[in-house]
Amino acid sequence: MGAMIEVDQLTQRSYPVVRSRHPLRWVSAVLVLAALATIVRAFAEGQIDWPVVGEFLTAPIILRGFANTLLISALAMTLGLTLGTIFAVMRHSGNPVTSGVAWLYVWLFRGTPLLLQLLIWFNIALVFPTITIPGLFHANTVEVVTPFVAALLGLGINEGAYMTEVVRAGINAVDRGQTEAAAALGMSHMQTLRRIVLPQAMRIIIPPVGNQAIGMLKFSSLAATISFSEMLNSAQQVYFVNGAVIELLFVCAVWYLLATTVLSIIQYFIERHFGRGDARQTSSSRMVDWIGGLADRLRPARAGQGA
Amino acid sequence: MTPVVKVVNVHKRFGAREVLRGIDLEVGDGEVLCILGPSGGGKSTLLRCINHLETIDDGLVWVDGEIIGYELRDGALRELPERKIRRQQQDIGMVFQHFNLFPHLTVLGNVVEGPLVVRREPKAVAMSRALDLLESVGLRDRANAWPSQLSGGQKQRVAIARALAMQPKLMLFDEPTSALDSELVGEVLDVMRRIASEGATMIVVTHEIGFAREVADRVAIMVDGELREIGRPSEVLVNPKDKRVRRFLARVIADPDEASSGTNQS
Numbered sequence: 240m241g242a243m244i245e246v247d248q249l250t251q252r253s254y255p256v257v258r259s260r261h262p263l264r265w266v267s268a269v270l271v272l273a274a275l276a277t278i279v280r281a282f283a284e285g286q287i288d289w290p291v292v293g294e295f296l297t298a299p300i301i302l303r304g305f306a307n308t309l310l311i312s313a314l315a316m317t318l319g320l321t322l323g324t325i326f327a328v329m330r331h332s333g334n335p336v337t338s339g340v341a342w343l344y345v346w347l348f349r350g351t352p353l354l355l356q357l358l359i360w361f362n363i364a365l366v367f368p369t370i371t372i373p374g375l376f377h378a379n380t381v382e383v384v385t386p387f388v389a390a391l392l393g394l395g396i397n398e399g400a401y402m403t404e405v406v407r408a409g410i411n412a413v414d415r416g417q418t419e420a421a422a423a424l425g426m427s428h429m430q431t432l433r434r435i436v437l438p439q440a441m442r443i444i445i446p447p448v449g450n451q452a453i454g455m456l457k458f459s460s461l462a463a464t465i466s467f468s469e470m471l472n473s474a475q476q477v478y479f480v481n482g483a484v485i486e487l488l489f490v491c492a493v494w495y496l497l498a499t500t501v502l503s504i505i506q507y508f509i510e511r512h513f514g515r516g517d518a519r520q521t522s523s524s525r526m527v528d529w530i531g532g533l534a535d536r537l538r539p540a541r542a543g544q545g546a
Numbered sequence: 547m548t549p550v551v552k553v554v555n556v557h558k559r560f561g562a563r564e565v566l567r568g569i570d571l572e573v574g575d576g577e578v579l580c581i582l583g584p585s586g587g588g589k590s591t592l593l594r595c596i597n598h599l600e601t602i603d604d605g606l607v608w609v610d611g612e613i614i615g616y617e618l619r620d621g622a623l624r625e626l627p628e629r630k631i632r633r634q635q636q637d638i639g640m641v642f643q644h645f646n647l648f649p650h651l652t653v654l655g656n657v658v659e660g661p662l663v664v665r666r667e668p669k670a671v672a673m674s675r676a677l678d679l680l681e682s683v684g685l686r687d688r689a690n691a692w693p694s695q696l697s698g699g700q701k702q703r704v705a706i707a708r709a710l711a712m713q714p715k716l717m718l719f720d721e722p723t724s725a726l727d728s729e730l731v732g733e734v735l736d737v738m739r740r741i742a743s744e745g746a747t748m749i750v751v752t753h754e755i756g757f758a759r760e761v762a763d764r765v766a767i768m769v770d771g772e773l774r775e776i777g778r779p780s781e782v783l784v785n786p787k788d789k790r791v792r793r794f795l796a797r798v799i800a801d802p803d804e805a806s807s808g809t810n811q812s
Contacts, residue, residue, distance in 0.1 A: 414646075416642060416644055416646035417646060417648065419599055419642070419646060420640075420642065420646035420647075420648070420705075422599060422632075422635060423597060423599065423635060423638070423639070423640035423642075423709070424635070424636070424659065424660035424664055424708075424709075424712060425632045425633065425634075425635040425636030425637075425660070425664045425712070426632065426660075426663065426664055427628065427629070427632050428628070430663055430664070434659070434663055435648055438650045439649065439650055
């Protein structure tokens with residue numbers, strides 16, 4: 240508590256304000272910077288051939304690997320979102336078998352390690368040597384399930400399990416009154432879902448999808464273990480030959496950081512766009528304003544679509 | 547008067563609690579029926595059973611030639627497939643206490659949604675009728691606004707236009723003014739009054755005694771899941787026979803706000 244002061248001592252209408260200093264902050268800042276400098280110096284003086292890092296940063300094999308990383312991430316994410324939406328809708332089904340299967344899917348693929356799933360897909364030919372659709376298709380599994388296909392299935396199906404939960408949360412967040420209003424107009428379940436529920440669920444779903452996409456970019460490196468030539472696998476191929484292990488791993492780190500930074504920036508704008516009214520504005524009317532604002536921005540696109 | 551709605555011995559339970567205890571009711575073509583009664587008496591549930599938002603446990607609901615949700619075959623009520631139930635719901639308009647406008651669609655988008663998606667009307671036809679309806683509820687100039695930009699009264703008028711766009715045989719109003727600030731109640735009641743005067747068949751669950759007295763052809767009072775009293779407003783509201791009804795009306799007429807208190811939990 241401050242020093243006592245009589246009310247008639249308050250003679251001025253305005254006083255200068257002196258902020259308190261934080262001497263300990265200065266001490267801790269100096270300590271942290273010193274520690275950081277030590278680590279940076281250790282790496283600079285350590286057994287790392289920095290010119291090699293620079294040299295391989297733009298090597299064609301690394302760039303091809305990076306392109307494969309981006310490709311597999313995008314495709315697996317798309318597969319994950321599709322599966323997630325389908326299984327989330329199944330979870331909401333009145334049919335206990337349908338919702339049970341969706342539950343089983345999430346339980347199975349979220350309950351086992353991604354690396355293990357990738358290895359199983361890669362070795363699936365051990366279980367099913369041939370794939371046959373009678374009268375239509377027949378092939379040896381090894382030829383169909385290439386490392387690319389195994390990586391896509393492993394990453395995408397695993398992602399789908401997480402997406403199921405994300406989409407389900409989005410659907411649950413839509414007010415029940417919306418479904419009732421749709422039913423009162425005579426809309427079918429599918430129409431209600433497609434026209435009323437899912438468009439509103441998007442608002443909840445999009446920010447976590449951004450997070451998942453950043454995660455997917457990094458998890459795709461696990462596909463290196465099943466010899467899919469994404470970036471990490473390409474780097475390994477190089478360092479098995481030239482022995483510059485750390486240098487090539489650092490090259491990968493640079494590209495991953497670059498890619499996740501770009502995604503994080505996109506994520507930031509998407510969240511700012513969709514997340515207004517969440518943290519700072521609490522009243523539900525603001526939330527509704529926000530949906531209106533969002534829709535406002537979508538309007539030109541929709542106007543073009545019509546006719 | 548030819549009946550449009552016939553409710554026969556309808557029972558509804560939520561768990562162990564019996565919310566509707568054998569409701570019998572008939573509403574004629576072009577008739578306006580207001581249902582009044584204390585909160586928790588089952589009024590809203592009855593409405594929601596009429597358009598099959600709730601399923602009933604016993605009895606039947608008949609609307610304009612069809613049993614809602616079932617068909618009578620070989621002396622038994624057989625559940626209809628979803629498609630046919632949806633078809634029945636298209637002809638029954640409903641207005642909700644909390645409006646339930648679609649926030650991701652414009653005002654016009656809300657009104658044309660049913661005709662376009664459900665009835666598959668040509669766009670030009672649906673649009674022009676929707677704009678006419680918005681005109682009639684005084685919101686033609688807000689056609690391109692978003693629901694969030696409207697006041698509660700305006701939202702409810704859009705919701706009424708949305709229901710009317712399906713050209714229903716029957717309109718259900720579930721406490722349409724209970725969520726509104728008192729100064730906005732009038733504009734919604736005005737719209738309802740006009741619809742009534744144009745010959746619509748309406749069942750209105752409300753706490754607006756004034757509206758019931760003035761617009762309703764008959765008034766029903768519902769207490770504890772039973773219709774205790776039904777008849778012309780001049781009889782029921784002035785000289786009720788049932789004791790609970792007398793007590794309810796005395797309280798509501800003395801203090802109109804009393805009736806709507808606590809209804810927001812719906």
